[in-house]
Amino acid sequence: xxxxxxxxxxxxxxxxxxxxxxxxxxxxxxxxxxxxxxxxxxxxxxxxxxxxxxxxxxxxxxxxxxxxxxxxxxxxxxxxxxxxxxxxxxxxxxxxxxxxxxxxxxxxxxxxxxxxxxxxxxxxxxxxxxxxxxxxxxxxxxxxxxxxxxxxxxxxxxxxxxxxxxxxxxxxxxxxxxxxxxxxxxxxxxxxxxxxxxxxxxxxxxxxxxxxxxxxxxxxxxxxxxxxxxxxxxxxxxxxxxxxxxxxxxxxxxxxxxxxxxxxxxxxxxxxxxxxxxxxxxxxxxxxxxxxxxxxxxxxxxxxxxxxxxxxxxxxxxxxxxxxxxxxxxxxxxxxxxxxxxxxxxxxxxxxxxxxxxxxxxxxxxxxxxxxxxxxxxxxxxxxxxxxxxxxxxxxxxxxxxxxxxxxxxxxxxxxxxxxxxxxxxxxxxxxxxxxxxxxx
Numbered sequence: 001x002x003x004x005x006x007x008x009x010x011x012x013x014x015x016x017x018x019x020x021x022x023x024x025x026x027x028x029x030x031x032x033x034x035x036x037x038x039x040x041x042x043x044x045x046x047x048x049x050x051x052x053x054x055x056x057x058x059x060x061x062x063x064x065x066x067x068x069x070x071x072x073x074x075x076x077x078x079x080x081x082x083x084x085x086x087x088x089x090x091x092x093x094x095x096x097x098x099x100x101x102x103x104x105x106x107x108x109x110x111x112x113x114x115x116x117x118x119x120x121x122x123x124x125x126x127x128x129x130x131x132x133x134x135x136x137x138x139x140x141x142x143x144x145x146x147x148x149x150x151x152x153x154x155x156x157x158x159x160x161x162x163x164x165x166x167x168x169x170x171x172x173x174x175x176x177x178x179x180x181x182x183x184x185x186x187x188x189x190x191x192x193x194x195x196x197x198x199x200x201x202x203x204x205x206x207x208x209x210x211x212x213x214x215x216x217x218x219x220x221x222x223x224x225x226x227x228x229x230x231x232x233x234x235x236x237x238x239x240x241x242x243x244x245x246x247x248x249x250x251x252x253x254x255x256x257x258x259x260x261x262x263x264x265x266x267x268x269x270x271x272x273x274x275x276x277x278x279x280x281x282x283x284x285x286x287x288x289x290x291x292x293x294x295x296x297x298x299x300x301x302x303x304x305x306x307x308x309x310x311x312x313x314x315x316x317x318x319x320x321x322x323x324x325x326x327x328x329x330x331x332x333x334x335x336x337x338x339x340x341x342x343x344x345x346x347x348x349x350x351x352x353x354x355x356x357x358x359x360x361x362x363x364x365x366x367x368x369x370x371x372x373x374x375x376x377x378x379x380x381x382x383x384x385x386x387x388x389x390x391x392x393x394x395x396x397x398x399x400x401x402x403x404x405x406x407x408x409x410x411x412x413x414x415x416x417x418x419x420x421x422x423x424x425x426x427x428x429x430x431x432x433x434x435x436x437x438x439x440x441x
Contacts, residue, residue: 001028002027004023013027013067016296017058019298019299019367020056024062030069040066040146044150044431048065049066051067052070052174052435053071058396074092075087075091078105083186085107085182085185087117088179088180089179089180093110094114096109101189101283105187106189106282107127108127108133108139110125110127111127111128112289113291118181122137122167122168122178123169124137125137131221131222131335131340132220135350140181143156145176147175155167157347163175163422165418167348169351170348172410173423175427191251191253191285192252196277197247198246200244203321204313204321205269207225207316208313214308217262218262220252220254223249223251226333227330229243250288298362299363299369300361300363300398301377302396304352304354304389304393312387320361327373328361336355349415359381394407402436404436420441421441423439
């Protein structure tokens with residue numbers, strides 16, 4: 001346990017996003033379920049809200065809370081015969097991908113290997129192979145959590161089914177601290193994937209061609225596209241340093257021969273700076289997005305788009321393209337559809353109804369740059385507003401956007417109402433209000 005003046009407090013509170021300072025009243029480094037229970041009971045006695053930190057990729061501020069750091073709870077167990085994984089609260093996706101990969105299995109992991117498994121899955125979980133297999137939340141079989149009364153509960157499809165429904169996708173309505181989770185794995189040992197990098201001056205051409213291409217690809221083809229402005233650092237490949245490039249990401253769940261045929265129209269757009277698309281072991285999937293592994297100060301925004309049109313391309317290039325004077329490091333679109341729409345069952349709170357693409361933009365900068373970056377993010381998202389669904393995906397709801405209103409708008413009204421009722425059943429005093437979200441009904 002650390003108080004604000006204790007040595008080790010800052011290290012215990014540190015999150016991936018350095019732009020969002022964490023200043024809890026007390027931070028507890030939990031090593032097991034008993035520590036989580038003790039922290040929650042203590043917070044209830046003191047009248048303090050509870051927040052949770054695993055990796056902090058999208059952690060809002062925890063000011064004034066009892067912050068439970070779950071990083072030390074990092075056990076991973078793979079059941080090869082059942083094709084399942086059991087993870088503790090602090091596990092990151094890299095651990096699961098590597099452990100499952102030893103047996104030719106794959107989870108519906110996040111694009112970044114340092115993302116926490118539990119928080120990602122509670123928000124729905126949009127995997128680089130999500131069009132093929134659906135949301136990570138759809139594949140959860142069992143959740144263990146400590147609720148506001150300090151009790152350890154188990155939620156499955158048959159035990160506390162209402163709670164089980166709410167937890168999977170109900171990240172905006174926290175009702176407890178998840179201590180462990182069990183979910184399905186898939187028999188995927190290799191994919192055809194990687195990236196095509198084009199010069200930034202071809203942004204309009206590449207975006208247009210990619211948008212047309214996405215209209216006809218099968219569910220096995222997963223893709224995203226990003227405008228990148230990479231720093232002139234030695235670790236950045238020389239052709240990509242110090243300017244804007246267009247990065248088309250590919251993750252095809254199938255044979256290399258069929259993947260190559262499907263990607264051929266993209267390769268024909270223009271000469272590439274780098275073409276890394278090839279057959280790869282699934283354990284190398286993090287190389288596709290190649291997100292920064294170390295903590296950075298991030299200013300970001302997100303949204304959902306209903307369609308892809310030539311006018312949308314014009315708006316993106318005008319506000320985030322090579323001649324826009326943009327301070328953004330990343331402007332990204334991810335293709336949805338496929339199994340994300342045709343889900344095996346809809347028995348949880350995850351929903352992206354009406355969305356065809358996610359949109360996510362990032363500027364990297366400290367407090368002195370935050371205002372300018374946020375202002376530009378505002379202009380970008382105002383420019384593409386005609387194509388917005390007006391809703392957001394919980395996993396991409398950023399620290400700056402995480403208000404109760406934004407959380408409410410992430411759900412359909414009937415889903416929001418049911419979540420609020422379940423919140424009232426398990427957390428009537430809103431002890432988990434340390435994270436902005438749905439209040440008890």
